[in-house]
Amino acid sequence: MPVPLSQVARIGAYIAGKHFRGVQRYPLVLMLEPLFRCNLACKGCGKIDYPDSILNQRLSYDQCMAAIDECGAPVVSIAGGEPLLHRDMPKIVEGFLARKKYVILCTNALLLKKKIDSYKPNPGFTWSIHLDGDLGMHDQAVSQDGVYEVAVDAIRMAKERGFAVSINCTLFNDADPERVARFFDTVKALGVSGITVSPGYSYERAPDQASFLNRTRTKELFRGILSRGRGGKEWPFSQSTAFLNFLAGNKAYKCTPWGNPTRTVFGWQKPCYLLGEGYVDSFTELMEGTDWDQYGVGNYEKCQDCMVHSGFEASAVTDIMNHPIKAAMLSLKGVRTDGPMAEDISLENQRRSKDVFSLNVDAHLDRMAKAGNKTDRHVEVN
Ligand code: SF4
Numbered sequence: 001m002p003v004p005l006s007q008v009a010r011i012g013a014y015i016a017g018k019h020f021r022g023v024q025r026y027p028l029v030l031m032l033e034p035l036f037r038c039n040l041a042c043k044g045c046g047k048i049d050y051p052d053s054i055l056n057q058r059l060s061y062d063q064c065m066a067a068i069d070e071c072g073a074p075v076v077s078i079a080g081g082e083p084l085l086h087r088d089m090p091k092i093v094e095g096f097l098a099r100k101k102y103v104i105l106c107t108n109a110l111l112l113k114k115k116i117d118s119y120k121p122n123p124g125f126t127w128s129i130h131l132d133g134d135l136g137m138h139d140q141a142v143s144q145d146g147v148y149e150v151a152v153d154a155i156r157m158a159k160e161r162g163f164a165v166s167i168n169c170t171l172f173n174d175a176d177p178e179r180v181a182r183f184f185d186t187v188k189a190l191g192v193s194g195i196t197v198s199p200g201y202s203y204e205r206a207p208d209q210a211s212f213l214n215r216t217r218t219k220e221l222f223r224g225i226l227s228r229g230r231g232g233k234e235w236p237f238s239q240s241t242a243f244l245n246f247l248a249g250n251k252a253y254k255c256t257p258w259g260n261p262t263r264t265v266f267g268w269q270k271p272c273y274l275l276g277e278g279y280v281d282s283f284t285e286l287m288e289g290t291d292w293d294q295y296g297v298g299n300y301e302k303c304q305d306c307m308v309h310s311g312f313e314a315s316a317v318t319d320i321m322n323h324p325i326k327a328a329m330l331s332l333k334g335v336r337t338d339g340p341m342a343e344d345i346s347l348e349n350q351r352r353s354k355d356v357f358s359l360n361v362d363a364h365l366d367r368m369a370k371a372g373n374k375t376d377r378h379v380e381v382n
Contacts, residue, residue: 007102007124014074019321025287027073028314031262031273034059034092035081040108042142044172044211046203048081053375054364055081057265064092067263068101070283077104077128077260084111090118097124104128106168108147109154121162128196129155131167133175134183141172155190166194166238172211177224184225184235194238198309199247201274204302205357214305215344219249223337231334239309241331242316247307249341251319255296255306259314261286266364271295273310275302277356279364298345301353 011028018026037055038048048055059067068076076096083089084107096103105119106128119125131151132141138148158165167187171180184195199221202212213221222244226232232244246253257272267279268286275295280286297303306312320327365375 010100011074011102015317015321019318025258025292027071027261027283028259028317029075029077029310030068030071030073031260031310032059032064032067032076032078033080033262033264034064034078034083034086034089036265037085038080038082038108039085039110040082040142040144040147041207043208044141044170044200044203044206046201046205049205050361051365051376053368053373054265054361057368058086058088059263059265061088061091061095063263065095065099067283068096068099071261071263073101073261075102075104077106079106082108082111084115089115093119093125097122100124102126104166106130108142109151110147112154113157116158116161119163121164123164126164126166126193127158128166128168128194129158129192131187132170132172133180134186137175137179137183141170152190155187155192159191164193165191166196167192168196168198170198170200171213171221172200173213173217174211175221177221177228180221180225181228184229188235193236195235196238196309199305199307201308202305203274204353204355212305215307218247218305218307219341222247223249226335227337231337233334239313240316240320240327241335242319242327243309243313245330245335246312246316248335248337249344250336252342252344253312253315253319254298254345255303255311256314256318257292257295257311258287258290259317260310266360274306274308276360277354279360294351298347298350301350304347304350 035058036048036050041048083105093103093105101124103125105125108130129151131148132138135148138151139145155165187195199213199218200211202209226244226248229235232241237244245251260273261283262269262273267281268283269276270278270280270286270290271292272295280289294300295303297306368375
C-alpha cells in the first residue's frame, strides 16, 4: 500500500464513519480533470477528442478547491488531459494538501523534469506515472517512441528527490501475462510504492476500438498475471486484494460510480469517470439528480465490459467493510487464479447505448458562448 499510515488512518476513519452512519452513497476519490488538453494522443484514450476552444479551457484554482470542498472526498486524483500543462497545478496541489487531502497527480512524465522544482515531497502527495507496460507495450499504447524511457527516467528522478512515486497501468487485449508480470518486476525494482492496474475502458471516442478487452478476456488475463506473482502478493499494488480478486473473476461486483465523482471543465460528470452522459453544476445535483439504476453492468450497453478501478474499487471497499475477516484472509492468501469463476451479471436486459457526445459538446459550447467566450464548433466525428 503506497499510502502513508497517517493517510490510511484518515481515509479508514472516513470510510468507517460513513459505513457506521449507514450512508449509502459517498465519494472516496475526487477525479479531477482540470483540463482535457494533452501532449500525447494515445490510441486508447477517449478524453481528448474536443474542439480547441474546449481543449484550451482550464478549471481555475478556485474551481478545483470548490470541487473538493463540495464533495469532501479524502483523496483527490488529478488527471486530464495532462495536468502538468496547467500553469496553476503546483498551487492546486498545495491547496489540496492544505485541506489534508491525499493527492495523486497523474502524468505521462514528458514534462516532469521541467516542472518538478515547483513541487515539494509531502507524505500526502504521490506522483502517478502513466506506464502501460514495458518499452514496446508502452510506446505502442501512447503511439509515440521514446516515451517509456522518459517515464522511467522521471520515476528515478522523482524518487531521488524524495517523492512517493507510483505507476498507473492500463492493459489492452494484446497484453501477454508473462510480459506484464516481468514488467511489474521491473517497476518494483525501480522502487515504486504502488501499481494501479486496470483493463482499458472502451471509450467510444478512442481512435483504436479494436484493442479493448471484454470481461472474459480481462478475467483470464488477470488470472494469468497474478498466477505469476503469488496471487498478486509479489507486487506493491495500490488497489485492494478484493479488487484484484474481482479482476480475476472470483467475485462479481456491481459498480459504485459515485465512489469516484468526476469534475471536469464541463461540470460534474454523470454518472462516472468513464462515462460522460451529462453534466451538472453541483456535487449535490450529481448525487441526488442521477438515476443511478440507468448505469452499470447489466443496465447499460456502454458498461458491459467495464471492470475499471474507478468504478469498482469502491465496491471492493464496501465488501471489505462488510466482510473484514474474509478480506483479511484474502490478503494473506492472495488471489485464487484457477478453478471456476463467479457467475457474472446478466446483460440480457441492458438498455442500448445512446450517443450523447455531440449533445454534451454543443451544450458546453453554448454555455461558453453565452459567457462571452470564443468557440470553434468544429468537432471531428469518428
Ligand atoms: S460500469 Fe459503472 S463505472 Fe463502469 S462505465 Fe458503467 S457506470 Fe461507469
